[in-house]
Amino acid sequence: MKQFISEKSFPHEHFTTTKTVGNMKDESVRKSFLISLKLNPAKLVCADQIHSSNVKIVGASDRDTFVGGCDGLITADKEIILGIFTADCVPLLVSYGNGELKAAIHI
Numbered sequence: 001m002k003q004f005i006s007e008k009s010f011p012h013e014h015f016t017t018t019k020t021v022g023n024m025k026d027e028s029v030r031k032s033f034l035i036s037l038k039l040n041p042a043k044l045v046c047a048d049q050i051h052s053s054n055v056k057i058v059g060a061s062d063r064d065t066f067v068g069g070c071d072g073l074i075t076a077d078k079e080i081i082l083g084i085f086t087a088d089c090v091p092l093l094v095s096y097g098n099g100e101l102k103a104a105i106h107i
Contacts, residue, residue: 041064046067047070049084055073055074056073058082062080073104076101092104
């Protein structure tokens with residue numbers, strides 16, 4: 001992201017999946033969140049997490065989907081937005097170069 005979002009301009013209380021502030025697993029909340037960041041929701045790929053060590057490589061055909069059976073995503077597609085959900089776990093977000101390679105991992 002090239003610019004920081006001020007608290008006043010950001011329409012969501014937190015980057016969280018708690019239902020009291022907006023459950024990011026809810027498609028309408030997730031889309032609203034991405035649109036508020038000027039990101040295209042159709043480019044999002046999320047992991048359908050299973051608490052494993054599985055990481056999947058994703059590409060253009062995975063856009064606007066949940067990829068099953070993994071807790072991490074990696075892509076070389078600069079257009080893809082990777083999504084990972086956390087509660088009491090830590091998200092690991094990695095980017096190389098100018099987004100040529102990126103990963104989102106649920107640890």
